[in-house]
Amino acid sequence: MNEATGWLFDLYLHPERGIVLWFITDEGVRLRLRMDFNMTFFAAGDFSRLRAAWVFLRERAQLARVRRRDLFLGERDLLSITVDSTSNLFRELQTTFPNLDYYDADIPISLRFIACTGVNLLGRCRLSYNGEWLLTIEPLSSPWAVQHDPLPLRIMRLSLDVDPAFREPNQIKVQSERGAYLLNLNPRRALIISLQADIQCLDPDLILTSHGDDWLIPNLMAWSAETGLRLDLNRDRTLEVQTKKANSYFTYGQIVYRRAQSHLFGRWHIDRKNAMLFSEYELQGLLEQSRVTGVGVQEMARKSPGVGITALQMVTALRNEVMIPFTKQQAEKTKTLVNLIRADKGGLIYQPIIGVHPDVAQIDFASMYPSIIVKHNISPETLGVVNAPMGLIPLALQPLLEKRLAIKDLLRQMNERDCQYKEMKERSAALKWLLVVCFGYLGYKNARFGRIESHEAVTAISRELILQAKEVAENMGFTVLHMYVDSLFVQREGTRERMDFEPLLEAIYRQTKIPIALDGIYRWVCFLPSKRDKRIPVPNRYFGVFQSGEVKYRGIAARRRDTPYWVKKIQLQVLECLAQAKTLTEVSSYIPDAHAILAQAKRDLRNAQIAPEDLVVTQSLSREVERYKTPSPVARAAGQLQAVGRSVSPGQFIRFVYIRGKERVRAWELGLDPRMVDIKRYIELLERACEEILDCFPIKVQQPEYPSSWLM
């Protein structure tokens, strides 16, 4: 028997029996072990049917009669069915007895393992084993600790010399701790031999690619088969690389395109270009999400944070012996019309006072919705129950919320040059995303523990709290310029230092019991009116300059995904130019400079000084090309791609450039003669973007909303 300590790296089902686990030991060994692992699921329903199911299963599984809690229906009598984790018995049972209610039937294996052993993914553990079989395992760390022993990962980066959407790549750049070099994609034999040698030599834990999912990995496998040469992308040589096909699906009112995926065993593959939110929180953030939710790293990288939240709820349910329904049975309860009107609302979004305002503070409730869920014990089963014990959702959320707040506190005290700062920042962002989606999942119709009433309760409380905050601020003599779900913009003459706002923050906290913090103080901030009518305020179009000189902007061209890079860049330059003014009154002296930037940009465009890639517009295709009645620019570009035999699917992002002539646009992948660029169109786009900013100046003398004498 051997013993070791180390990190749990990965786990998955063995093709025949039990599970396979990978560990990185303290000695640096990558250890593959097997373990027999049983899973239990439950069936409930009519007694005669259960009896028939029992007869059906008698010889094939361990059966027992138990009582467990259904979150919505309370205690139920159940048939518990225990089988090996690789068994397909559930599917068979479900087909034979479709009318039974099933529980705990489709829980990912990693979550079962975590709930059963207390060892979390990427967590420290002590283990004993004999040959390839794991005997015992115990946890040595908690996923909720703020500091972790860093996982010693060996990373191999593979990037292509060009985007394969444009043309056939010629080289791969291979980077690892041993250096970087270029590898020719031709001849294939040399490529495969060389890559195989590298993989064997370095034995990477993570292969980080760009375009790996749908181009590089599938091609490497094909070339390896073609040449008959071995290429061990998997560390587990008993398994093949797992590929998943691309598809389009419809969610939240829009169509989304999901690219193909290539998953490895015993090693991770992450495609930077196919990793959700990877640019938001990088690798450390992704590892953090995996660590706290129990979802495998490769899957977490490619899926939305909602998958993480569901996993977290499942583990909490398993640990607390709450059963997880296989299909959700609860429909929305009936409401009276009056109650529907009262409840069916979102967060409170105010109409700001249009125009430019000096010395404005923005204050934000920290993680408002999750805080409400935990503080007010909002969970599908606790609604309307007086003195209910802590519900499942707050139970799952509380450690996550506490960890995020602890990391945020730590970041506030940390020096930005601290070597841990970047990692902490990424982990904080990753946790934030989990918290952001957890609220939505309360109301999501497919969420296992969702119930629309709990969703409504959270927004109702949030509206009440922000109105309380408004009243507190007004009582202290502040004007509330704007409110947006969890943040307020306040202003008071003569108040412009951080410490002057402290009493306000304290008073709001005393009233609402939800922590609130100063996001920053603007030298000036401008709330823009509607494009349609300058008298109508719109909630989320503004820009401003903080005292630090940093600019913040929402809803203007620079924030829009379909604005070409060049237009974004110039709009921001104009804004940065005005941001040099130390006070609002000084802004007017920078206006001529801003106009000069605009004029120079136009000259550059006319003189063909702008790289065509900076003019590329990216838009998503909302339906099949044939289904556009009047072809929009994006549909035209997609049509051009189709005409040359490229496949385009709804939800896919299409890049194009506006050109002169009948075609009007040109798909970027098809190449472009720079002389064809539609200069007039781009100048129009640029002017419109810069006007968004410059039209606010010079500042017209504004009628104050309330003369100070009215505030009596």
Added chain:
Amino acid sequence: MGRTVTTITQYLNETEAMLAAFRRSLRRSDQYIFDGIFASARKHITAISQSDALLPFETVLLAVLLEQAKDLTALQHELEQLRRE
């Protein structure tokens, strides 16, 4: 997202669309003022929505009245100041 009840923003848009023929028959100069009435209602979308009214139009009118009263009071205030000078 996933809302059942019409929001006040939608309600105002629909009401405005319903009155399109009325608006069209007004003189251009009156149309501008008419649009201003809707603009002043839109300044209070949140408040109208918070009132949970079954028929929001009354509350919309109140919001319009509020903006008018505000303008009036500001003008009175200014007039008084001018008189004092």
